[in-house]
Amino acid sequence: MFKTFSSLTKFGIVIFVLLTGVAGYATGYQVEVPFDWKHFFTFIAGLYFLSSGSLALNQVQEYKLDQKMPRTKNRPIASGKITPAAGLILSVAMLFCGFNLLHSLSPMAGYVSAFSVALYNGFYTCIWKPKWIFAAVPGAIPGALPITIGYAVNNEHIFNSDSIYLFLIMFLWQMPHFWTLAIKYKEDYRLGGIPTLPTALGVKKTVFQVGLYTFCYAGVALAAPFFLHTSWFFVALVFPFAFMLLKEFFTMYRTDADKWLPFFMWTNISLLVFTFVPVIDKWSFLVIDRV
Numbered sequence: 001m002f003k004t005f006s007s008l009t010k011f012g013i014v015i016f017v018l019l020t021g022v023a024g025y026a027t028g029y030q031v032e033v034p035f036d037w038k039h040f041f042t043f044i045a046g047l048y049f050l051s052s053g054s055l056a057l058n059q060v061q062e063y064k065l066d067q068k069m070p071r072t073k074n075r076p077i078a079s080g081k082i083t084p085a086a087g088l089i090l091s092v093a094m095l096f097c098g099f100n101l102l103h104s105l106s107p108m109a110g111y112v113s114a115f116s117v118a119l120y121n122g123f124y125t126c127i128w129k130p131k132w133i134f135a136a137v138p139g140a141i142p143g144a145l146p147i148t149i150g151y152a153v154n155n156e157h158i159f160n161s162d163s164i165y166l167f168l169i170m171f172l173w174q175m176p177h178f179w180t181l182a183i184k185y186k187e188d189y190r191l192g193g194i195p196t197l198p199t200a201l202g203v204k205k206t207v208f209q210v211g212l213y214t215f216c217y218a219g220v221a222l223a224a225p226f227f228l229h230t231s232w233f234f235v236a237l238v239f240p241f242a243f244m245l246l247k248e249f250f251t252m253y254r255t256d257a258d259k260w261l262p263f264f265m266w267t268n269i270s271l272l273v274f275t276f277v278p279v280i281d282k283w284s285f286l287v288i289d290r291v
Helices: 002-008 011-028 037-061 084-105 107-131 136-154 161-184 186-192 197-201 203-222 232-254 261-286
Strands: none
Touching (some): 002 011, 011 136, 011 261, 084 107, 084 136, 136 161, 161 186, 161 197, 197 203, 203 261, 232 261
């Protein structure tokens, strides 16, 4: 039962969402405000229900498409383990709980949550993804908003430079992440009739697009001092990870994406590094003296 539920809600992705949400939460938290564990766990629960509900609703919306692709045909609704009606009821209930919990902490967090779900389950799933090979670009907006939701819970000024930095990192990361997977599963997307870059333009042009966004992604990470306060942690962590990310991209580029996995792994690890460096810099005074 747990395996079915975790598959329906894409538990692995939700964990990643929660980690980035915590980075936003910690960056937006006011240093002078006493820490409140109840507030923190309410945020975790709210973001969990919101992301789980949104991902489950996506499976309700796309179960016929999932049945066409080997990678997704065993998902709970596509395989018949859960009926679409049951999946819809469960997803709506989780979305309702998530939205209300986040809104109770901060109206701004509630508004951003509603906007995120509308973009992902509305515009991306129903309009952009089925018709546009570059759907991942606008689709990256709702994918980047969980970190903004975490920030908004503690600071409603979401257009602050540090919040913008976190959003840009999350936004730009998604194109290399998604298009690398799309290269790996290009045959699945072809069978499903989904217009992705590898199926429409070929692997070589897709890798070129991956490179463009990888350079922008690494560039924003290296430009972090222009967005927020940084210390030696920035040099110690961001520079080596950005270097390894670019190194692995060039390896993938030279092999026409045959060696895609190391780049894919460095992309995902670098996201956690780039989003948590502001957290380390902000709160390191608790354990060491800041210069």
